[in-house]
Amino acid sequence: MRVLFKKRTLFFFKTYNNGMVEMTKIKKEIQEAKRIVFLGGAGVSTASGIPDFRSPQGLYHVQSKYGVPYEVMLSHSYWEKHPDLFYDFYWSTMVNLNAKPNKAHLSLADFEKKGHHIAVLTQNIDGLHTEAGSKRVYELHGSVKRYTCVDCAHHFQLEDLRPSGIPLCPECGGIIKPDVTLYEEALDEDVLLSALNEIRFADFMIVGGTSLNVYPVAGLIDYFSGGKSLIINKEPTAKDREFDYVIHEDIGKTLEELFG
Ligand code: NAD
Ligand code: ZN
Numbered sequence: 001m002r003v004l005f006k007k008r009t010l011f012f013f014k015t016y017n018n019g020m021v022e023m024t025k026i027k028k029e030i031q032e033a034k035r036i037v038f039l040g041g042a043g044v045s046t047a048s049g050i051p052d053f054r055s056p057q058g059l060y061h062v063q064s065k066y067g068v069p070y071e072v073m074l075s076h077s078y079w080e081k082h083p084d085l086f087y088d089f090y091w092s093t094m095v096n097l098n099a100k101p102n103k104a105h106l107s108l109a110d111f112e113k114k115g116h117h118i119a120v121l122t123q124n125i126d127g128l129h130t131e132a133g134s135k136r137v138y139e140l141h142g143s144v145k146r147y148t149c150v151d152c153a154h155h156f157q158l159e160d161l162r163p164s165g166i167p168l169c170p171e172c173g174g175i176i177k178p179d180v181t182l183y184e185e186a187l188d189e190d191v192l193l194s195a196l197n198e199i200r201f202a203d204f205m206i207v208g209g210t211s212l213n214v215y216p217v218a219g220l221i222d223y224f225s226g227g228k229s230l231i232i233n234k235e236p237t238a239k240d241r242e243f244d245y246v247i248h249e250d251i252g253k254t255l256e257e258l259f260g
Contacts, residue, residue: 026245027258029228033204036118038108039102039220043233045126047102047252054211054233057091073131075183083166083175083243085092090178091163095144096126099236103252104209107134111259119198123217125180138195140187140217146179199223208232209251212239 013070030036042052052058059070066085070093072078075250079086101109109132112118119136120129127145147156147167151174161167167176181187199205203226210233211220221229221242230245232254240246247254 022245023166023257025230026230030206030258032205033202033227034117035198035226036116036204036206037121037198037202037224038118038206039121039199039210040208040210041103041123041210041212041214043211044104044122044251045099045102045128046209047104047250048096048099048126048128050096050099052209052211076185077178079182086116087164087166091165094123094125094178094180095158095163097163099126099128101128101132102254105129105134107252107255107259109133119195119202121195121217121220123214125178135200138191138198140181140191140195140201142178142180142188144178144180147176148179149176151173151175161203162241171230188228192216196220196223200225203227206232206255207243210237210254211235212237 014131034150042050042058043055046052046055053060053071062070062071064073066073066089068078068085070089072084073089105128108118108120108129112134117136119142120134120138121138122129123146125139125141127139127143145158145163148154149156149169149172152169152172154169154171156176161176168174169176197222200223202224205221205224205226207221207229208231212221218239221239228244229242230242230247231243232247232249232251234248234250236248
């Protein structure tokens with residue numbers, strides 16, 4: 001497989017007087033693209049009331065009420081050793097039953113409905129892209145909507161479970177685990193490979209609402225060798241220089257403008 005690192009020109013919209021001209025140019029390039037890939041993260045869902053991890057209001061900047069950093073609680077070994085605390089944290093913080101898709105999810109779904117090939121690769125586990133109506137969704141870190149018994153492999157939906165305490169399998173009594181990738185766990189290989197192909201064959205890549213800190217997902221952008229690439233994030237990321245266009249703005253507002 002070919003990995004291509006590009007030397008790119010950088011546009012910071014906040015500092016450019018001709019920002020409007022650039023916006024029109026990007027919009028045209030997106031409209032004309034044959035295959036678009038969108039790679040998103042927790043910032044896509046903050047407007048739905050789900051906090052991200054690494055921004056100043058994010059979960060990793062809040063004192064953990066369990067005395068253990070949340071990052072540690074989201075590991076496979078913590079789930080194994082302290083299932084009671086893991087599920088207490090999981091049901092109260094990671095599962096947001098009332099969250100609804102926001103402008104960002106809806107803009108992506110509407111653009112696909114207009115007939116564009118747009119693959120949505122997400123690190124989010126909230127299922128909001130599918131709820132918004134996107135069809136070509138790759139949930140790289142799984143989903144809080146799906147569960148599996150670790151003993152008999154029986155599958156469950158979120159609606160099948162009572163969202164409190166340690167969920168036990170009605171078939172065999174084993175522990176039911178969310179189909180969510182915890183730290184120390186490998187990603188689903190089929191999903192990862194399909195997502196990788198969407199990136200490899202895309203001619204426009206949009207990355208948004210992600211600090212690009214979590215691997216292997218952050219490394220996927222290196223496989224893009226098509227046309228232009230754009231990153232939309234409120235804060236700068238360490239990979240901004242690898243993109244053709246950089247917009248430090250709200251993702252929902254920006255996608256609405258670009259796809260409208
Ligand atoms: P992150 O917390 O590391 O980074 C989020 C980024 O989004 C930040 O850089 C922030 O500046 C930006 N951001 C926040 N709101 C924004 C907005 N409205 N518009 C534009 N940018 C915005 O998130 P990550 O990179 O996705 O990595 C965190 C990991 O945690 C992922 O693996 C993800 O699975 C998981 N996570 C998921 C959810 C969810 O499912 N909604 C929520 C929190 C964390
Ligand atoms: Zn079972």
